[in-house]
């Protein structure tokens with residue numbers, strides 16, 4: 001969302017399943033974290049929060065009211081009690097949209113389980129010019145729900161709302177019936193297909209989080225947008241988050257296999273080959289890889305990772321770095337260093353090493 005600040009003139013943060021705001025009197029939830037971050041940036045901003053539980057809603061309203069930092073806020077926070085879906089239209093008609101042309105709209109959809117999330121709402125959010133959604137996708141909850149629908153103890157209506165289509169839910173139920181060993185992956189891929197086809201998202205970026213100390217999936221965060229820059233930045237954010245200790249996370253391949261962040265996985269081999277093929281055609285600026293390519297909808301490699309691959313190719317003697325105007329070589333020893341390692345600015349040119 002902050003990245004889109006470069007092209008947007010205002011922000012709108014939407015928390016559709018907002019929770020209490022503050023936990024145990026001191027731990028901020030997502031609405032308060034957003035208030036703090038929004039107060040620190042320079043663009044005007046609005047926030048919209050919805051919470052279905054009356055007690056939590058009251059706590060949320062109090063926590064938001066008492067939150068000390070609201071610098072730069074455009075209008076009063078919109079805080080409603082009820083189901084998110086009831087308010088989407090109203091939220092997307094708020095004053096900030098008539099006042100500003102380019103409103104970066106970021107919706108966090110963080111339900112307990114999966115109930116209350118509708119693909120049609122995601123589609124409405126993404127129909128905004130600068131719309132992004134971050135969806136907490138709880139595999140266990142969805143799996144249980146499908147199990148209930150199969151056993152006849154739950155209606156399929158809610159899952160149809162989630163997947164946005166009855167035929168896709170029939171496919172999901174057929175997967176559950178067969179009980180394949182890779183059921184989680186099949187259901188996840190089916191849902192990603194649902195998001196791409198039913199919400200109109202051009203960019204769908206799933207991250208898998210593992211439960212701490214186990215190889216089990218704890219949950220997925222699925223980032224959906226129609227904006228190449230938002231997609232690019234989200235990959236970088238997740239790339240940097242992957243070094244944390246909070247349990248492993250993965251980017252996912254949109255094909256069959258998922259792969260962990262790491263430089264020796266097939267996806268990176270493919271990227272190396274693609275870079276070399278491009279440089280066989282022509283000398284190419286670094287930014288083509290780190291900026292243009294990272295905005296391609298099916299490219300799940302971050303700009304940070306592209307830079308790492310390019311530096312590796314240089315170190316292996318496969319490619320050469322040239323000055324911005326292409327007139328002189330700029331080997332690693334001539335370039336600025338960060339933490340003892342050569343950097344690679346976006347304006348440098350790259351070509352294949354002629355002696356290869």
Ligand SMILES: C[S@@+](CC[C@H](N)C(=O)[O-])C[C@H]1O[C@@H](n2cnc3c(N)ncnc32)[C@H](O)[C@@H]1O
Pocket residue numbers: 016017018019020021028029030031050051052053056082083084085110111112115116117
């Ligand atoms: C996982 S919590 C949200 C936590 C919050 N993102 C945070 O960081 O503090 C999910 C919240 O959504 C609320 N909720 C459930 N269904 C809802 C719906 N259809 N619309 C709005 N809120 C809902 C629940 O009462 C619960 O407080």
